[in-house]
Amino acid sequence: MKALHVTPIGFESYGVRSMCTFVETPDVRVLIDAGVALGPRFGKLPHPREYRARDRCRARIREFASKADAIVVSHYHNDHHTPNYTETVWIGSSMEEAEQIYRDKTVLVKDIRNSINFSQRRRGWMFQRFVKRIGGKCEVADGKTFEFGATKVRMSEPVPHGSEQSELGWVIMTEIESEGEKFLHASDVQGPMSKQTARLILKEHPEMLVLGGPPAYLEGVKVDEATIRRGMENAARIAGNVPITIFEHHVLRSEDWRDRAKLVFDSGNEAGHRVVTAAEYSSQSTEILEAIRPRLYEEEPPSAAFLKWTKMKREKQRMESPPI
Numbered sequence: 001m002k003a004l005h006v007t008p009i010g011f012e013s014y015g016v017r018s019m020c021t022f023v024e025t026p027d028v029r030v031l032i033d034a035g036v037a038l039g040p041r042f043g044k045l046p047h048p049r050e051y052r053a054r055d056r057c058r059a060r061i062r063e064f065a066s067k068a069d070a071i072v073v074s075h076y077h078n079d080h081h082t083p084n085y086t087e088t089v090w091i092g093s094s095m096e097e098a099e100q101i102y103r104d105k106t107v108l109v110k111d112i113r114n115s116i117n118f119s120q121r122r123r124g125w126m127f128q129r130f131v132k133r134i135g136g137k138c139e140v141a142d143g144k145t146f147e148f149g150a151t152k153v154r155m156s157e158p159v160p161h162g163s164e165q166s167e168l169g170w171v172i173m174t175e176i177e178s179e180g181e182k183f184l185h186a187s188d189v190q191g192p193m194s195k196q197t198a199r200l201i202l203k204e205h206p207e208m209l210v211l212g213g214p215p216a217y218l219e220g221v222k223v224d225e226a227t228i229r230r231g232m233e234n235a236a237r238i239a240g241n242v243p244i245t246i247f248e249h250h251v252l253r254s255e256d257w258r259d260r261a262k263l264v265f266d267s268g269n270e271a272g273h274r275v276v277t278a279a280e281y282s283s284q285s286t287e288i289l290e291a292i293r294p295r296l297y298e299e300e301p302p303s304a305a306f307l308k309w310t311k312m313k314r315e316k317q318r319m320e321s322p323p324i
Contacts, residue, residue: 003181006183007064008278011278012249012253012288013277014053020060025179027148027149033081033187035078048306055324065102071106072155076123077168088322103134110170110172111140142172154175155174159189159197164193201242208244211248213232214235232260235263237267245274255292306322
């Protein structure tokens with residue numbers, strides 16, 4: 001693409017939970033989902049390599065937030081926005097961190113009154129209140145179009161966070177169009193599992209798509225096999241119709257994720273399209289650190305200081321950064 005320049009900032013292929021993406025056109029610079037987190041898995045806290053990856057991602061979010069004219073919040077999970085409180089175990093957030101990102105910014109946010117579950121409504125209310133307090137401007141974005149010169153930033157109506165009946169709530173997708181080129185960011189649609197969401201994506205005919213894949217690592221635990229398969233099949237159909245797809249997020253939390261997603265890659269290849277991770281798009285190696293956490297603990301044993309930190313009482317631990 002000539003008018004649209006896309007830079008992945010934080011993704012599973014960088015070793016963290018995130019879908020943070022920076023998009024620049026001749027008229028505007030937009031940072032989408034300025035958040036990062038690590039997740040609980042295997043009965044172990046994240047390995048020091050995961051914490052170092054999170055620190056690198058946080059530094060990049062701060063850097064690109066300083067360049068952004070607008071920041072999008074697709075929904076209020078903590079890997080998709082940065083909350084304004086201190087939490088070091090999973091998020092790596094603080095008041096200072098959040099202020100650096102959102103101060104004096106235009107923030108296009110998911111509506112907290114409609115199509116939202118209780119936990120995200122509460123988080124969203126706290127977040128919007130904070131942004132306004134530090135001089136930012138919150139614009140409820142669901143279903144709206146924002147114009148920046150000749151660039152249009154269109155936000156979808158809320159779509160399910162996964163399947164239609166998901167208890168995880170809803171998200172809004174971001175489409176950026178400039179000089180006839182379209183980029184679409186489909187955060188946490190998990191495939192998409194929803195056929196209606198798949199139709200919405202295909203209807204837009206983007207040249208490039210950032211797509212959250214299905215959580216195959218939860219198959220048989222929280223998500224049934226048929227639902228995961230439907231997510232993969234919808235992703236495959238999309239990959240066969242979109243020239244460049246960055247296929248990411250939940251799908252990379254399985255060590256055998258590439259085998260599980262073979263249908264998606266095959267569909268893209270048969271159409272002559274690119275299906276890549278964010279790291280591959282950026283000419284880097286894919287690092288799925290969460291998926292190999294037990295192996296990391298065995299092959300790269302943490303320091304005594306780090307292991308001592310893991311045994312702290314949780315309230316003290318979440319206020320003290322891990323010694324990595």
